[in-house]
Amino acid sequence: MSNVITMGEVAARTLADEMRRDPTIWVLGEDVQAGGIFAQYKGLFQEFGAARVVNTPIAESTIMGAGLGAALVGTRPVIEMRIADFVMPAIDELVNQIAKVRYMFGGQARASVVVRVPHGLHPGSAAQHSQVIESWFVNVPGLVVAAPSTALDLAGLLRTALRCDDPVVFFEPKAMFKNVADMLGDWPAIPFGKAERRREGKDVTIVSWAQAMPAAIEAAAALSADGVEADLLDLRTLWPWDSEAVLASAARTGRALVVQEGVGASGFGAEVAVTIAEHSAARVRRLASPRIPVPFAPTLEDVCFIRPGMIVAAAKEMVAG
Amino acid sequence: MPAADLSADHLFDLYRRMKTIRVFEDTCVAAHKAGEIPGYIHSSAGQEAVPVGVCAVLTREDRITSTHRGHGHGLAKGADLERMMLELYGRVGGLCGGKGGSMHVADFSVGMLGANGIVAGGIPIAVGAAQGLRLFGSQAVVACFFGDGAVNRGPFMEGLNWAAVYGLPVLFVCEDNTFSAFTHSSTTTAGPGPLARAQACGVAGERVDGNDVIAVRAAAERLVGEMRAGGGPRFLWCRTYRFSGHVSIDPATYRKQEDLDAALKRDPLLVTRGQLGDAAAADAIDAEVEAEIARVQDIARKAPYPPRAEAFDDVQDIGSPAVEAAR
Structure with a gap:
């Protein structure tokens, strides 16, 4: 049923x-x-x-x-x-x-x-x-x-x-x-501050949340098809946030890509990135929307979205570099 | 206004409360100028009849919201005098543990839901408190104090409309002290005044001499009585005059001396003394109040400041900075 x-x-x-x-x-x-x-x-x-x-x-x-x-x-x-x-x-x-x-x-x-x-x-x-x-x-x-x-x-x-x-x-x-x-079964309470691993991998950590997640999941699958295994974490809550899970993953992969929908400048992705930089030797990169108001026309609006291809490209660059 | 329907004891009690607020305000302003109290003080000297007259018809279960000039509202509702003084001094034992200071005095144990550093900030809180109380089946009412500056902010209109739409027992008390910070409110406020704005939202009310505690009390008693009978919100426009500047460091050079002189002749304490008709008894109350305030000030002066570590308490349970700091 x-x-x-x-x-x-x-x-x-x-x-x-x-x-x-x-x-x-x-x-x-x-x-x-x-x-x-x-x-x-x-x-x-x-x-x-x-x-x-x-x-x-x-x-x-x-x-x-x-x-x-x-x-x-x-x-x-x-x-x-x-x-x-x-x-x-x-x-x-x-x-x-x-x-x-x-x-x-x-x-x-x-x-x-x-x-x-x-x-x-x-x-x-x-x-x-x-x-x-x-x-x-x-x-x-x-x-x-x-x-x-x-x-x-x-x-x-x-x-x-x-x-x-x-x-x-x-x-x-x-x-x-x-x-x-x-939605079978119960929907139990979930504690705040616990990230969920959407995919396990050894090559690059990808950290994201909210509406950027579907693109990150799609990208992680595409990366896997190309032999790059992403460790994909969905933060789920931003305060408190699961810095332990992120730092552990970054320490394991040595590479962390933070993927954020919305303006990057002063965005939460920056908090994640600097925390990784302060507490690990992992290389860090961030993908986020440009600092513009969200435009209307599809061709203009498109520049605000983080697409799977952008995540794949960034992750591959990190792995290659 | 005849005092015939008030007992002499009750009128003396109102006078004592007003005098307590006055001496508290004057003492704290002086202590601030002497460098004893940090920050600044928004004194309500000259406006005491408003909170005392309104709170005289409220029960302990009734709630009030207040403003940045909120010491008088708290004291009139029954907040602890010593703990309020400790709070202004920023010391251990203060109402808010030294975290709030003058602008955030609160005593939830007597239904005083907090002073508020944002003009009109208490208005949405007041209507929501009334709505929450109704959900519990409570008969309590809410009195919402705000100044003449607040009537030009959006939440004033929103709150009136809200209380009227849901028929909530909120007494909107406009404590019109004539000034919006440094500016005469008549120069920044259109129309015939706050009561007309309330009436436009279907909220009935009265205008009253805010320096006459008997008149304020009588009007509040009528309006709160209608509210308790299920009449929905009411509005009380109290005309009064701020004796001090906006804050303790403001010399109020923008105001005409003759206006202040005229206002001082209508000092609410003098008005009430006249109604009491017993100068010796009033003098005795004055002496008792002054001694009591001196006593609590002495306690505040000797009390310790809170330890640094307390800065991290009471932020939040989940993701609290105390937990972060311990990592």
């Missing part, structure tokens, strides 16, 4: 499980009663009603800030941001308030919220609907940052996010929500 469903439905079913378990979990955001724009809230309104699945005005500051206020009185809000670009009107509430209430109030308060942020390059979506910004939030003390790339990881990390007391910024790969997978 199969259970072929979309990643969006996996997210919705996982959240429903957790809402049944914990009556303090509730959802607020735009259009969540309709199931969300990626079906990631499908069926929740029908099961839990308007008190726990709250349709909000298009008012990002208050969606984020009200979530915090509700957390400060003991509930566990799931704050839906629709897409990453819309976090910007709520950045004060996330960065100045949510990330800091526990610290600046000396431990009196917890902001136990999960901020769900569909992110990533999305064809034809241009400069304000296609950004990749998870790196920004790694720079903010107080926040946990998750960025899964598979349905099983999304489910497992979402469970962990809903059960922990820290604020979690939960980036979801929006171009992959409609991907289907056969």
Whole structure:
């Protein structure tokens, strides 16, 4: 018997499980009663009603800030941001308030919220609907940052996010929500800070996460066909991140290629690369998007994507060099 | 405003609370100027009738949110005086363990959800707190203090709309002290004022003399009563005047001396003294308050600073810097 469903439905079913378990979990955001724009809230309104699945005005500051206020009185809000670009009107509430209430109030308060942020390059979506910004939030003390790339990881990390007391910024790969997978068995909680090895190899370490992963997987298969075995790690969470697994792999292969969707300058790939450089003798390279806004026309937009061929070429250069 | 419906004891209590805030503010500003308190102080001297009048009708279960000028809100809600002084001094035992200081005083044990360094920052938090309390079936209400500067920020409009849409029991208290930082708010604010903006969102309310604690209390009692009866949000516009500069180091040269002189004649403490009609009793309260503040200041001066290692506590559980540092 199969259970072929979309990643969006996996997210919705996982959240429903957790809402049944914990009556303090509730959802607020735009259009969540309709199931969300990626079906990631499908069926929740029908099961839990308007008190726990709250349709909000298009008012990002208050969606984020009200979530915090509700957390400060003991509930566990799931704050839906629709897409990453819309976090910007709520950045004060996330960065100045949510990330800091526990610290600046000396431990009196917890902001136990999960901020769900569909992110990533999305064809034809241009400069304000296609950004990749998870790196920004790694720079903010107080926040946990998750960025899964598979349905099983999304489910497992979402469970962990809903059960922990820290604020979690939960980036979801929006171009992959409609991907289907056969989701047999349980979808257990996955701890933060543990990378997943997608392929084992001895020649070159490839580190990636989120929407860059499918290209990295394809590239690793192509490399293998050409006799280059890549050790491919999916970080899954960026704070905390699994530096131990990355450093161990880099020490073994002596070469580490960091592959990041989104602007490279000051991006999280730089953090990974410098950590490898500081703690190992491995050679390091980075692939990332150029520092331009995401353009619209397909020929222009293409320069932002990390394609499998680019990863293959970079890895081969490293192995040859 | 007749004081007939308030007991003398209650009015003396309101006066004592106002006096406590005044002496606390003046003491902390002086201590800052003397180099004892780091950073800077946003004094609420002149505005004491607003938090004291509003919090007089709130229960311990009710919550408040506050501003960067938040000592008075905390003290009026019942925050511990000694621990607040320790916090301003940045010492062990402070309300926030020395991590927050003046701008982030908070006492969750009495429902004070924190001062806030961002103008209008408390407004979304207040409406969300009311929403969360409702989810638990709580009857508590939330009072949201903000200044006249905040009414020009987006979250003000968002919060009013939000509270009205969901019918949340939030009392929006505009503590209009006339200035947005260094600027007279009349020069940067369009229209007939904050109450009209609230009414445009369907939030009813009142305008009140913010220097008259009896008037503030009476208005808050009416509005909170309507909220507790299920009437949804209400708005209270309190006109008052900031006696100090924006911060303790601001000489406020942008303001006319005659305006300040006129405001000082309407000092809320003088107004309340007049209503009390018992100067000797008020003098006795003054002396007690001054002694108490001197006592807690002495404690704060002698308390140790927190140890360096505490800088790494209470950031987060998962991926905490303390764990990172130990690696």
